[in-house]
Amino acid sequence: MKWARIMAIAFLLVVSAASLLANFVAPASYAHQFRDVPDAAPSRQHLLGTDDLGRDRFSRVLYGTRVSLLLAPAAALLASVLAALVGGIAGFVGGWVERCVMAATDLFLSLPWLFLLITVRALLPLNVSPVTSVVITFALLGCLGWAGAARVVCADARALSQSDFVLLARASGSAGIRLLWHHLVPNLKPVLYAQFWISVPVFMIAEANLGILGLGVAEPLPSWGSLLRELESFSTISGQPWQFVPLILLIVVVSSFHLVLTQEELPV
């Protein structure tokens, strides 16, 4: 499976580079409307045609990939940091602190993920600027996605805090923050790394679900969710197979993350 992992990493790098360089690679802005050619077929000017508002679909795919590909890892990082704080401290301190924190985590985990997500999303304004909607969507994913990872981190931190080298560190006078920072956190890195990689594709899929339901990133800013929303116009899609490009890209990117993840999980 080594070649598959290398290919997955290479593909992710190419897609990331193309989306980061969207300002230079894309033939037009994601919001620019070519009013003369709405719903156009692919051509030299518009590689994937245009949407019903005349916007270049290739440009929108590039910019949308940038939004999803950059912000899902950012949300995953936020979730991993929260998990490290909550789970790490609970596992390190132990006793009633650990029991209370884990009970709160269990409560959080028992709430169905998408129900909780749309409930909290509904509390926040829906009619916001596109940039604010991006921040809200991914911050929500990060803030609500820590619980599963926190359990794993807590179990790991508990095991580490009872290990021989921590006992030795305690015996040589190391305690509190110093013990946590110098001995526990470095050893928690592999599990946090794995949790981060697990969260990235999960958040990408969650954003796509929210976007299709109209609760994600607001127009005209594209994301995979809003691009996939085009599939709703099913009466016109039979003659426009290029509309499936964002879907194929999503599948390949998420599969690539899964392939990278399988290898990353091994050392844990």
Added chain:
Amino acid sequence: MRGVLKLAAKILITVLLGGFLGATLVRLAPGFGVDEEELDPRLNQQSIVALRQAHAPESNLMVLYFHYLDRLLHGDLGISRTLQRPVRQLLVERFPETMKGVGLGLALGWTLGLGLAVATVMSRAWYLDLSAGILAGLLLCLPAAVLALLFVLAQAPARLILGLIVFPKVFRYSRNLLARSSALPHVLMARAKGLGNLRVLVWHILPTAAPQLLALAGVSVSVAFTAAIPVEALCDLPGIGQLAWKAALGRDVALLINLTMIVTLVTLVANSASDLMGNRFRRAEA
């Protein structure tokens, strides 16, 4: 009996804490304490003040929570702000539809997932393992909403979607679990003694994997309920998933919280039942 009581207490505490969290969210929701009647031009200032005073006690979170619990005990879940109908009535109408979909989805997902996992592990055929793995991997990469849209495009029966969402999770987990169980020394010994595949599976592999499979069954209920939102919203199935979506778009927080609490209760009961059965299996194995 002690285990059942412990789980019932856990469910009760979770529901009470969840209810408190819900009440907090309702209190913080935009528009809380504002009555549309205040906009009625026929009302004078005194009437508006009286209306505000009627809502004043509920601005205290604890009062709001205890009022909510009191109403809940009397079967009153409040009125949906967007649909202007009692939440209880909406649930009675829509819950059976979702339960039907979730039940069918779970049955299909488990039949396909466990069936393919058993076939893969018992046959040890690499092509079957590879093709089932690719199919499960592909379905894992598809958001539930996309799958729903594709089913709408293909005009396929929407009730099958939940099954396809549950299937890859069941397949991957149970395949790994069964493969690990089938490599245990007592299973190898049973094979060496000449026991048939079916007998090895039923008497030696499945009992070892049963507790974890039951835990997975509990988790799959939550997965199916979560996927019900996009599926029902996009395939126009009148269940609680669609209701939750409409409530989210209309920012009907009270309705959303009631729905979340009810789905949480159902998933908690399912998880607790699977935990209990799993523990029983473990004790019997020991």
